[in-house]
Amino acid sequence: MDQNFSRVKISDIAAQAGVSAGTVDRVIHNRGEVAPKTREKILKIVREMNYEPDILASTLASKKNFRFAVLIPEADASNPFWQTPAEGLHDAWDEIRHFGITLEKHFFTYHDRNAYSKKLENIINSHPSGVILAPIFTEQTISYIPKLKKLGIPVVFLNTRIDNQDNTAFVGQDPIQSGKVAARLMDYGLDVDAEIFIVNIISEIGGNSHILNREKGFRQFFQNINNGYKKRILHTININSQAPDELDLILQQKIGTRNPGLCKKGIFVTNSKVFQVASWLEKNELTNYTLIGYDLLEQTQQFLKKGVIDFLISQKPREQGYTSVMALFNHLVMKKQVIKDQFLPIDIITKENIDFYINQ
Amino acid sequence: MDQNFSRVKISDIAAQAGVSAGTVDRVIHNRGEVAPKTREKILKIVREMNYEPDILASTLASKKNFRFAVLIPEADASNPFWQTPAEGLHDAWDEIRHFGITLEKHFFTYHDRNAYSKKLENIINSHPSGVILAPIFTEQTISYIPKLKKLGIPVVFLNTRIDNQDNTAFVGQDPIQSGKVAARLMDYGLDVDAEIFIVNIISEIGGNSHILNREKGFRQFFQNINNGYKKRILHTININSQAPDELDLILQQKIGTRNPGLCKKGIFVTNSKVFQVASWLEKNELTNYTLIGYDLLEQTQQFLKKGVIDFLISQKPREQGYTSVMALFNHLVMKKQVIKDQFLPIDIITKENIDFYINQ
DNA sequence: CTGAAAGCGCTTACAG
């Protein structure tokens, strides 16, 4: 039955096979030093009796320890997103630490690729049991994959996916698809002839692949729509600057002065910087815009609640952290098969459901 | 440090206190038979050394077993919703069964209150370690709460919340708030003067509190909106019938013949029966409606993908099951403090993000 | 009220 945890133990197998528990153990864990016939015999009985090891007893006896090393961006005022994945990592660790697991967190900044490489190298040299990585810097990351592989250290990618790599798992969101979700919301809410602005606010050296892919998905949505009458006009606005005044100026120029007074327009901001656009709209009392962006930061939440932002898309940052640790745990400790691409849901957040998503 | 699992063990405490491990154990588990001064002394050292028991060793040694009894509606063709919570229950059990936990599932039908009572009574009389309950029948449930309490059997409410009860936890969605989410989506997508129909399709004896509360929340949203110009016209249509033909007739009469040709109208179906309304719209080639409903069943999914349904709200059925088991586990086995009201997120599902929610 | 001993199921040297 489903509900009954197998009570067959090693001693049962040993008795059946007429050998000692130690020999059974050697077979089960493929530790060699067992005669082929003995091995086969034991294996057969293991299968017949449907033996499942007691993972608790195993962990207790083996005194094995696991070190999970984490390398993610440092959370700070200009980059608060990374606070929450760190909490998720910690929560998961708290649930599994009984199994002799330690979690080491290391941080890097978006500004320094070399520091990232250096830290990753140090981590690898310390021979952790597994690594959880936010591989913002793609090339640097790829260059270390062979070494990790050689040392047999499994690696989980967090938040950013890299194609064709030997990672144990990826945990994060599909950015192209999330762009499509944003597009659906725009399309549903706007008149047929409404203009739409895609605003990319790029303020860091790295980590822009998400932005590009979200725009890509957003545009794909409108290409795929086959009710041809909906010829949406999409403008992309790329902004590097971070100074609020400068940003306002650009927005004013590119959006504010454009066909004022016509029907409601849409603005899709491809990351959490949507709060800066919201701030501009609010200051200038511009209400005739639908505004959609990303992430539940303190600032974005405020503007959603005020109604300046209409929808936010959440990346489930806590769950990203949580799920990454669990992927490593299931792979390393539970020896379960782990799903390689773990795409987390693309949550649509409004004023009405936000309370249930905070801290997810 | 955060990351270091305490390595103090009972023998360390015992040595410090100059007693045996057995005595320390008695103190830690409040099993009495210890002299007050000894007790105090040990307690002090436990605190000082920051002792945390090794839950694995404890579980292994104690040979304790836990029986979790579940009582939920039977999933069948007319009520497929309950398939998924059952899967979530099973998934959670699979993760924790090492701790000597068995999961017993019992089922009831919406049609028979007495059978529900009877089953609940039988479950209680079998003295399980804890109970997980879908308390569809409120009164019947409440009448058994004192008995559960007396026997010290913790109970977790699944999907339906009952006020002011001594349950260990509730896991489910806030139906009033979910109605507001639906209202937000309607309001965002419809013209100011569009008519909106609220359709309650009631096909069972019990389980209608969700429907009522969803309508309530939906209406509250429009009452609270203070941009007075948006005077929405809301019609409620209550339908008891289940026969498709009859249903179509009623919909045709109440919705289909009403101001045809005017601007897009909204239909909010307060449960998963939204697929029946979708089917009616499709058959009659009525495209000028925004349709919002609940739950990711096979039928609702199809209509969402076809574009007949615009949005679905998911109750996260799998997570409901999963979280219920974990609540009981954390309470009973891990002896952690468990949050009483665990409201799960109100997920907004579209054609674009549905793939990431299936089986949640 | 307290301690010594055996045991939970598995793993790890060690001896042969």
Place this chain on the structure above:
DNA sequence: CTGAAAGCGCTTACAG
């Protein structure tokens, strides 16, 4: 290649 013994940290009778 194999077995006997000790041990992981905690709990459970049992004896006193």
